[in-house]
Amino acid sequence: MSTADTLQGFKRDGRVVIVGASLAGLRAAEALRDEGFTGKLTMIGDELGEPYDRPPLSKQVLTGWVPADGTTLPRRRDIDAEWLLGVPADGLDLANNHVRLADGRTIPFDRMLISTGVRARPWPVEAEAALDGVFVVRTREDAAGLQRAVAAGPSRVLIIGAGFTGSEIASVCRERDIPVTVAELAPSPLVGGLGAMIGEIAADMQRAHGVDLRCGVKVTQLEGDAQGRVRRAHFSDGSAVDADVVVVALGGIRNTEWLRDSGLAVGVWGVACDAGCRAFDLNGLVTDDIFVAGDVARSPNPMYEYRFISLEHWANAVEQAEIAAHNMVSAQADRWPHLSIPTFWSIQFGVNIKSVGVPTYADEVVVTQGSVADHRFVAAYGYHGRVTAAVSFNNAKWLDHYRRLIETAAPFPPPCPTPDQPLDAKPVPVDFPGPTLLAQGATVVVTGHDPGERRVTAMRQHR
Numbered sequence: 001m002s003t004a005d006t007l008q009g010f011k012r013d014g015r016v017v018i019v020g021a022s023l024a025g026l027r028a029a030e031a032l033r034d035e036g037f038t039g040k041l042t043m044i045g046d047e048l049g050e051p052y053d054r055p056p057l058s059k060q061v062l063t064g065w066v067p068a069d070g071t072t073l074p075r076r077r078d079i080d081a082e083w084l085l086g087v088p089a090d091g092l093d094l095a096n097n098h099v100r101l102a103d104g105r106t107i108p109f110d111r112m113l114i115s116t117g118v119r120a121r122p123w124p125v126e127a128e129a130a131l132d133g134v135f136v137v138r139t140r141e142d143a144a145g146l147q148r149a150v151a152a153g154p155s156r157v158l159i160i161g162a163g164f165t166g167s168e169i170a171s172v173c174r175e176r177d178i179p180v181t182v183a184e185l186a187p188s189p190l191v192g193g194l195g196a197m198i199g200e201i202a203a204d205m206q207r208a209h210g211v212d213l214r215c216g217v218k219v220t221q222l223e224g225d226a227q228g229r230v231r232r233a234h235f236s237d238g239s240a241v242d243a244d245v246v247v248v249a250l251g252g253i254r255n256t257e258w259l260r261d262s263g264l265a266v267g268v269w270g271v272a273c274d275a276g277c278r279a280f281d282l283n284g285l286v287t288d289d290i291f292v293a294g295d296v297a298r299s300p301n302p303m304y305e306y307r308f309i310s311l312e313h314w315a316n317a318v319e320q321a322e323i324a325a326h327n328m329v330s331a332q333a334d335r336w337p338h339l340s341i342p343t344f345w346s347i348q349f350g351v352n353i354k355s356v357g358v359p360t361y362a363d364e365v366v367v368t369q370g371s372v373a374d375h376r377f378v379a380a381y382g383y384h385g386r387v388t389a390a391v392s393f394n395n396a397k398w399l400d401h402y403r404r405l406i407e408t409a410a411p412f413p414p415p416c417p418t419p420d421q422p423l424d425a426k427p428v429p430v431d432f433p434g435p436t437l438l439a440q441g442a443t444v445v446v447t448g449h450d451p452g453e454r455r456v457t458a459m460r461q462h463r
């Protein structure tokens with residue numbers, strides 16, 4: 001049979017399994033059907049219920065404006081799939097092309113998509129994490145629990161971690177006039193994603209809205225009462241704060257453990273794949289039948305020197321899902337690369353923050369238009385003299401302009417496209433806190449001497 005016939009046969013009667021039935025999984029399933037795939041489609045997800053949207057969980061759900069179960073993702077079309085929900089996949093057998101479920105079933109496939117996303121990083125001390133009043137926010141159950149606790153009018157909410165999620169939650173609590181302490185180990189909020197200059201602006205914003213912001217400190221202990229309710233937190237500087245709600249907003253852990261023995265290139269950094277979403281095996285060779293999309297994926301971006309980038313962005317999950325679906329049913333010559341410039345948004349303290357590009361891929365940043373004091377501006381990021389990203393505060397309509405600058409590798413600093421250029425703005429070092437991933441050590445070791453023998457083996461434990 002010719003390659004074209006094999007592909008047509010797969011499109012007609014093949015079996016596709018999607019593991020991770022959330023945003024990327026659902027959008028990939030819809031795109032597969034749009035692409036003319038009429039074979040068997042199986043959706044595997046460890047959560048119960050319909051796929052739902054996560055961005056509202058730290059925004060409209062927390063304010064009580066949208067109920068947690070009102071976040072179901074709209075369906076773009078019927079996907080005619082078998083849904084295996086409420087049971088995690090716990091292994092992948094590449095020799096026999098099947099997924100193992102935790103309940104012992106095996107699900108065969110011809111091609112599969114991994115879209116298992118990330119989970120919330122829990123508070124590291126289990127007994128303290130289990131105290132009543134301690135929350136993370138990743139699922140709609142998490143958000144419903146936190147919404148109830150916030151609506152009950154706590155005496156103080158402590159938020160550990162001032163990234164986007166932590167800052168959004170602080171903002172919602174302040175809107176309700178609830179006393180809030182935010183603890184952040186870095187020098188300012190949002191600094192890990194947007195650098196020191198924007199971090200300082202975010203810190204001013206938080207303080208202006210009455211947040212007790214404590215940067216450069218670590219929470220060392222959560223203390224509960226005799227009933228098992230959280231009451232107090234202790235800090236590395238010897239201080240303490242009384243709080244009856246604590247939100248642990250320390251980022252995510254990629255859901256890759258179930259793939260540990262699969263022979264795929266997986267690690268704490270996600271599942272590595274090419275720009276066409278095809279997974280790499282442990283040796284870094286691209287596979288034919290395994291695809292990756294969404295928060296769990298780590299792929300090279302040609303616009304950023306082909307560096308491998310993981311993004312926890314809604315739009316990226318959708319775009320990768322569509323690319324993966326297209327490539328699953330296409331011949332090699334018809335495959336698409338994932339070349340979208342990343343975008344992200346957040347709403348906090350009355351400010352609509354949006355970004356385009358990869359702000360962490362920069363050495364300098366400059367305010368190009370608007371006014372920082374009015375919280376209405378755009379800042380452009382540059383790396384080695386070219387524009388690599390832009391962030392807007394209440395000024396999103398200009399981001400398409402900056403997207404084009406990024407796509408055309410325009411020189412940095414760019415000229416201001418409007419008459420409101422701040423006269424005194426000069427590029428400053430972008431100043432991100434240290435690269436935390438480098439501290440996590442090797443994930444494989446290399447063995448063998450001859451080129452035909454050299455292979456890598458996954459390390460069970462990081463050194």
Ligand SMILES: Cc1cc2nc3c(=O)[nH]c(=O)nc-3n(C[C@H](O)[C@H](O)[C@H](O)COP(=O)(O)OP(=O)(O)OC[C@H]3O[C@@H](n4cnc5c(N)ncnc54)[C@H](O)[C@@H]3O)c2cc1C
Nearest residue numbers: 020022023024046054055088089116117294295312313314
């Ligand atoms: C509170 C919050 C606010 C956010 N706000 C924004 C925002 O403002 N802007 C923005 O751009 N992005 C935002 N995001 C990020 C955005 O929601 C994610 O990028 C998006 O959900 C990624 O989709 P995904 O399908 O890749 O992964 P996920 O949504 O994480 O879905 C992965 C699914 O796989 C399941 N799973 C995991 N392991 C297994 C297994 N072994 N077997 C079966 N199923 C498994 C998980 O339970 C989950 O259902 C926010 C996220 C959160 C949590």
